[in-house]
Amino acid sequence: MAEKLKVATCSLAGCFGCHMSLLDIDERLLDLLEVVEFDRSPINDIKHISQPVDLGLIEGGVCNAENVHVLHEFRKMCKILVAVGECGITGGLPSMRNSFTLKECLEEAFVRGVGTENAHIPDDPEIPLLLDKVRPLHHIVKIDYFLPGCPPSADALWYFLTELMAGNDPSLPQELIHFD
Amino acid sequence: MTSSFFLDGKEIPFKEGQTVLQAAMGAGQYIPHLCWRPELEPHSSCRLCIVIISGKPFSSCTQPAMEGQKVECNTPKLNAMRRAVTQLLFVEGNHYCPSCEESGNCKLQATAYHVGMQDSHFPHQFPIRERDSSHPRVNLDRDRCIRCETCVRASRELDGKNVFAIHGRGIKSRLAVNSPTSLLKDSGISPDDMAVKLCPTGALTVKRVGFEWPIGQRIYDKESLATIELREYANQEAVHG
Structure with a gap:
């Protein structure tokens, strides 16, 4: 049997919707597991990529310092890196905060928010520092492929993965391109 | 021939x-x-x-x-x-x-x-762009405007109103509203205007009808x-x- 394709996945400033869409390929998951092996992924809860992998799938944009570190780890360890979903490609809905300053956002949530008590902006050193703006992945590292959609449909994910594994150009046909 | x-x-x-x-x-x-x-x-x-x-x-x-x-x-x-x-x-x-x-x-x-x-x-x-939600029926979201001037031309040529114009130059140009306050609520715009209907993006939309069609039944879904x-x-x- 041929060696399995090693895949790592993660969600940065995303909602895990793209991962849900991956699970939504239903019984085809069984076929997929015959040919791929998951390294770091929320699916198996492995926290760091253990070895160089063939494919990295990243959902979500980049909103804080930890996201930047994870993204760099993925770029270093993944032969092919894919931005999955609108947030990874454009910053998506989290980037709607880019219309405001970070201070305005934090004060709205933690100081002026309805029902806040002992109002102050959280400053625990364990909380990753927020970036001034939410960025798409391609602002930080080179991205090899993009899978648009919010989320990309299960069929789009399946098409992409199967074409890539077959050694073909995995660009989506027009009917599978959606931005919502 | x-x-x-x-x-x-x-x-x-x-x-x-x-x-x-x-x-x-x-x-x-x-x-x-x-x-x-x-x-x-x-x-x-x-x-x-x-x-x-x-x-x-x-x-x-x-x-x-x-x-x-x-x-x-x-x-x-x-x-x-x-x-x-x-x-x-x-x-x-x-x-x-x-x-x-x-x-x-x-x-x-x-x-x-x-x-x-x-x-x-x-x-x-x-970019930071101002929205104009002042009108009770028509919303102007400049974030979505591509400055194609379809609304400018439609308001002038089809609606006979001249509600819109482009203000500023180059990357700083913005859609401007021709009214005493520069707000839509004080302009002659109506939700039935061709300027609103022909907007190729979501920059000009009619309020209270958004998301009327579910995914799968929208114009370009089919x-x-x-x-x-x-x-x-x-x-x-x-x-x-």
């Missing part, structure tokens, strides 16, 4: 005074466009309808059709350029398709699908942009000649 030219080698008949784009659309050949509308004067600003004639680029919405000319349109180079132009329109605004009520009915989005845009390629600018545009053009030709 009918005059004709060649579009990617295919013979296209045309009537005297028609542009390359009009003749092509009339012959069932779709050329991507955003700022062009058959009922308005051409504007030639979106640059999507660019074609090559005798080695030089021309916007087909303004270029008169001429006997025997050879027009290149659907070539890998021109299609890559159209995709880049569309990507630039996305990154210089704030286009949040997943939360936009126009998604699925949006010509900018459908154009992006048509040109095979899967990513934004360029750095997003995340048919491609090219199919719809060609049919609408043929219908319009049948009525107005």
Whole structure:
């Protein structure tokens, strides 16, 4: 049997919707597991990529310092890196905060928010520092492929993965391109 | 004798005074466009309808059709350029398709699908633009405006109102509202205006009807942009000649 394709996945400033869409390929998951092996992924809860992998799938944009570190780890360890979903490609809905300053956002949530008590902006050193703006992945590292959609449909994910594994150009046909 | 030219080698008949784009659309050949509308004067600003004639680029919405000319349109180079132009329109605004009520009915989005845009390629600018929600029925979201001036022309030429104009220059240009307060609520705009109906993005929308159609039943969920545009053009030709 041929060696399995090693895949790592993660969600940065995303909602895990793209991962849900991956699970939504239903019984085809069984076929997929015959040919791929998951390294770091929320699916198996492995926290760091253990070895160089063939494919990295990243959902979500980049909103804080930890996201930047994870993204760099993925770029270093993944032969092919894919931005999955609108947030990874454009910053998506989290980037709607880019219309405001970070201070305005934090004060709205933690100081002026309805029902806040002992109002102050959280400053625990364990909380990753927020970036001034939410960025798409391609602002930080080179991205090899993009899978648009919010989320990309299960069929789009399946098409992409199967074409890539077959050694073909995995660009989506027009009917599978959606931005919502 | 009918005059004709060649579009990617295919013979296209045309009537005297028609542009390359009009003749092509009339012959069932779709050329991507955003700022062009058959009922308005051409504007030639979106640059999507660019074609090559005798080695030089021309916007087909303004270029008169001429006997025997050879027009290149659907070539890998021109299609890559159209995709880049569309990507630039996305990154210089704030286009949040997943939360936009126009998604699925949006010509900018459908154009992006048509040109095979899967990513934004360029750095997003995340510009700060003012919204105008002052009017009870019409919303103006400048984040989504591509400054194609469709509303400017439609308000002037079809609605007879002159509600909109472009203010400022280059990347700083914005859609301005012609009213004493510069707000929509003090303008003559109405939700039935062609200026609102023809907006190719979600910049001008009618309030309280957003998300009326579920995903799967929206305009471009069912048919491609090219199919719809060609049919609408043929219908319009049948009525107005």
